[in-house]
Amino acid sequence: MGIIHVSELVKDFRRPKRIKGALGGLRTLVTRESVIKRAVDGIDFTVDEGEFLGYLGPNGAGKSTTIKMMTGILQPTSGKIEVAGIVPWRERQRNALNIGVVFGQKSQLWWDLPLRESLQIIGKLYAIDPARHRANVDWFVELLDLDPFFDTPVRQLSLGQRVRGDLAAAMLPEPRILFLDEPTIGLDVVAKERIRGFLSALNREAGTTVVLTTHDLDDVERLCRRIILIDGGKVTYDGDVESLKSRFVQQRRLVVKLAAGVEWRGVGIPGVAESIGDEAVELAFDPAEIQVSELITAVLADHQLTDVAIVEPELENVVHRIYASAGMA
Numbered sequence: 001m002g003i004i005h006v007s008e009l010v011k012d013f014r015r016p017k018r019i020k021g022a023l024g025g026l027r028t029l030v031t032r033e034s035v036i037k038r039a040v041d042g043i044d045f046t047v048d049e050g051e052f053l054g055y056l057g058p059n060g061a062g063k064s065t066t067i068k069m070m071t072g073i074l075q076p077t078s079g080k081i082e083v084a085g086i087v088p089w090r091e092r093q094r095n096a097l098n099i100g101v102v103f104g105q106k107s108q109l110w111w112d113l114p115l116r117e118s119l120q121i122i123g124k125l126y127a128i129d130p131a132r133h134r135a136n137v138d139w140f141v142e143l144l145d146l147d148p149f150f151d152t153p154v155r156q157l158s159l160g161q162r163v164r165g166d167l168a169a170a171m172l173p174e175p176r177i178l179f180l181d182e183p184t185i186g187l188d189v190v191a192k193e194r195i196r197g198f199l200s201a202l203n204r205e206a207g208t209t210v211v212l213t214t215h216d217l218d219d220v221e222r223l224c225r226r227i228i229l230i231d232g233g234k235v236t237y238d239g240d241v242e243s244l245k246s247r248f249v250q251q252r253r254l255v256v257k258l259a260a261g262v263e264w265r266g267v268g269i270p271g272v273a274e275s276i277g278d279e280a281v282e283l284a285f286d287p288a289e290i291q292v293s294e295l296i297t298a299v300l301a302d303h304q305l306t307d308v309a310i311v312e313p314e315l316e317n318v319v320h321r322i323y324a325s326a327g328m329a
């Protein structure tokens, strides 16, 4: 069952028209003329309870604007949006009870308080049952490794520690949906791994629905079963990661390593591009045209090998290609 419904969603921003030339800056300030920027341009999607959705797109695609409408910070220009049965901008407070929000660059924690106290206050604010509170805090401390900095004022925490604290605070009241906007931006590999492990456990064990925007495609590959790609405020792809790869990347690569002393003599199959390196030979082919088994048989007919591998396209390359073909990269 859908927990988030978005249909024909549009968001326009009005900006004062910039006037170029001498005194342009001053005239921009006093003029009443404005231009309209359509940040979200007719988006439709439904998210089911328990999904882990990656909401991706190049800079300025409209990701944050969509998230802000789902969290109730922004009111849509037109279209419909419903989050757990609530229209977010109309009932922002009630919506807030169902959702957790973590923006990588902004913290919702109290700067002067240590995390332990912040979590106590949140427990009181949301009237969380003490036993549940304790169980959740213990779970978060373990999964997010909060212990080393649990009693340090938030202002003294590193970015990675602070984001982990923010995640614990957002999830303490057990919201059904978690919105994340670039949660791993600027973090080191260890902090990223901690956060990914936490999000994955949360989704798997607590059944939390997660909507994640990120430019880090390792996050996506590790976590998201479904991705929505947007560009220029419109959905350009909605489906799973594997189908995205096969839809946008026709080519696969077969990498073969030759036994010592064996010379590469070629396979002579039309449509196969051969590139010979020091260590291995790479054969690029289109799996719709040529079967892998056929290619391997052709290679083995003339060569002795020590290794053979099919290289799957990396999401990083695929998405980069999509952005580039839209003139965005």
Ligand SMILES: Nc1ncnc2c1ncn2[C@@H]1O[C@H](COP(=O)(O)OP(=O)(O)OP(=O)(O)O)[C@@H](O)[C@H]1O
Pocket (backbone or CB within 6 Å): 013, 014, 015, 037, 038, 039, 057, 058, 059, 060, 061, 062, 063, 064, 065, 066
């Ligand atoms: N408050 C605002 N006023 C005017 N224009 C805005 C405002 N917020 C966003 N925009 C414009 O709307 C478009 C979409 O912005 P948005 O922040 O949603 O993109 P994004 O996909 O989140 O990008 P990024 O990956 O860079 O965070 C951009 O062109 C942006 O300049």
